[in-house]
Amino acid sequence: MTTPQRKPTVRSRAPAVGFVSLGCPKALVDSERLITELKSRGYAIAAGYADADLVVVNTCGFIDAAIDESLQAIGEALQHNGRVLVTGCLGANPQRILDRHPKVLGVTGPQAYERVIAAVNQHLPQPHDPFTDLVPAQGIRLTPRHYAYLKISEGCNNRCSFCIIPSLRGGLVSRPLDDVMREAEALVRAGVKELLVISQDTSAYGSDIRYREANWRGEQYQTRFLDLVRALGALGVWARLHYVYPYPHVDAIIPLMSEHGVLPYLDIPFQHASAAVLKRMRRPAHAENTLRRIESWRAQRPELTLRSTFIVGFPGETDAEFEQLLAWLDAAGLDRVGCFRYSPVEGAAANAIGEPVPDEVKEQRYQRFMQKAGEISSARLAARIGQKCRVLIDAIEDGVAIARSSGDAPEIDGVVRIRSAAGLKVGEFATVEITAAGTYDLQARCAAN
Numbered sequence: 001m002t003t004p005q006r007k008p009t010v011r012s013r014a015p016a017v018g019f020v021s022l023g024c025p026k027a028l029v030d031s032e033r034l035i036t037e038l039k040s041r042g043y044a045i046a047a048g049y050a051d052a053d054l055v056v057v058n059t060c061g062f063i064d065a066a067i068d069e070s071l072q073a074i075g076e077a078l079q080h081n082g083r084v085l086v087t088g089c090l091g092a093n094p095q096r097i098l099d100r101h102p103k104v105l106g107v108t109g110p111q112a113y114e115r116v117i118a119a120v121n122q123h124l125p126q127p128h129d130p131f132t133d134l135v136p137a138q139g140i141r142l143t144p145r146h147y148a149y150l151k152i153s154e155g156c157n158n159r160c161s162f163c164i165i166p167s168l169r170g171g172l173v174s175r176p177l178d179d180v181m182r183e184a185e186a187l188v189r190a191g192v193k194e195l196l197v198i199s200q201d202t203s204a205y206g207s208d209i210r211y212r213e214a215n216w217r218g219e220q221y222q223t224r225f226l227d228l229v230r231a232l233g234a235l236g237v238w239a240r241l242h243y244v245y246p247y248p249h250v251d252a253i254i255p256l257m258s259e260h261g262v263l264p265y266l267d268i269p270f271q272h273a274s275a276a277v278l279k280r281m282r283r284p285a286h287a288e289n290t291l292r293r294i295e296s297w298r299a300q301r302p303e304l305t306l307r308s309t310f311i312v313g314f315p316g317e318t319d320a321e322f323e324q325l326l327a328w329l330d331a332a333g334l335d336r337v338g339c340f341r342y343s344p345v346e347g348a349a350a351n352a353i354g355e356p357v358p359d360e361v362k363e364q365r366y367q368r369f370m371q372k373a374g375e376i377s378s379a380r381l382a383a384r385i386g387q388k389c390r391v392l393i394d395a396i397e398d399g400v401a402i403a404r405s406s407g408d409a410p411e412i413d414g415v416v417r418i419r420s421a422a423g424l425k426v427g428e429f430a431t432v433e434i435t436a437a438g439t440y441d442l443q444a445r446c447a448a449n
């Protein structure tokens with residue numbers, strides 16, 4: 001008797017989805033979530049247009065330049081692949097996309113994870129045999145292995161007059177603290193050494209869910225900014241706080257900062273310093289005396305790094321208001337500063353608020369602002385020569401280690417270069433002594449702990 005031969009299973013290649021991710025770190029986290037979900041359902045992620053059966057473009061709709069970039073990226077994906085789904089902030093305005101690119105297969109808005117997955121499924125049927133066990137517990141990330149963005153909430157309850165994010169992304173929706181911390185723990189278990197906390201308004205965390213109680217590692221917490229900082233500090237890795245508004249309750253986290261936990265670093269988008277401009281911008285905490293607050297933080301933590309972004313040429317900004325901004329910048333001595341020339345965003349209330357500032361005036365103000373910011377940065381970095389600090393190694397190139405200290409967020413701030421990288425490893429911490437400083441970057445040599 002012959003045993004019937006089992007036919008070998010022929011598995012065709014998994015359907016592959018290409019991904020183009022534009023915009024801010026929050027959009028990047030959305031892309032990571034989508035990729036993780038697609039992988040868990042058995043899809044492959046294509047490295048380029050040619051290998052993809054379908055391309056998802058995650059767009060940004062923040063300012064006109066970002067909208068243009070998104071529309072161009074959709075055009076490029078259509079040209080090189082032809083089968084394109086669009087999601088993200090610009091997806092909140094589907095007609096704008098369809099007018100320019102009528103051939104896209106579908107459009108969904110921001111954070112529409114399930115709808116994106118359903119659309120992929122519709123146009124590229126899901127394979128029957130998903131290898132869910134191939135997905136690492138922490139998901140698939142687009143950042144290097146040793147740092148990751150941790151999104152604590154979606155949306156925003158503020159109504160800044162230059163911003164359309166609340167109308168695109170809706171009101172604040174905070175993730176309960178235990179949910180955030182479980183994700184943070186999984187990331188740390190997977191080798192992440194630095195967590196970058198992001199949201200639209202980190203200081204407002206939990207206010208929408210009345211600071212809901214949460215239990216994590218057997219301890220009671222509330223879903224609020226201070227408790228989140230306490231919990232993150234217990235993880236033993238770096239945690240960096242972005243998009244923190246200077247509400248009074250922020251003062252309470254300053255004593256909790258350390259070079260081994262929640263870093264002495266605050267990213268506070270001040271946007272301006274003139275009370276009148278801030279009022280026209282409808283900024284949260286616009287009435288706070290931020291200079292006094294900064295002085296008090298620095299008295300407690302001299303090593304605190306403050307990063308911020310500003311807008312020059314906001315409608316109606318007078319010469320005197322701009323001079324006030326420069327004087328404030330001098331007094332505040334912010335370490336890291338970015339600046340945008342105001343550009344009107346379709347649908348933003350600011351467009352009707354005051355006389356537009358002529359482009360050449362905006363440009364002059366921008367140049368003066370950046371020069372002042374560079375001088376402040378140089379002086380503050382020079383004061384660090386001779387100090388020891390802890391750094392995280394991001395890369396080693398031609399024998400030089402490219403690292404970051406507690407004062408340097410990835411992508412947006414400067415770096416610390418260590419000429420002799422012998423014994424240093426990417427993704428590991430090292431102790432270094434600062435030997436030289438430029439306008440934005442530092443040089444260092446390895447030092448004993």
Ligand code: SF4
Nearest residue numbers: 156158160163165200
């Ligand atoms: S805080 Fe202001 S600028 Fe930031 S997302 Fe909310 S409305 Fe927009």
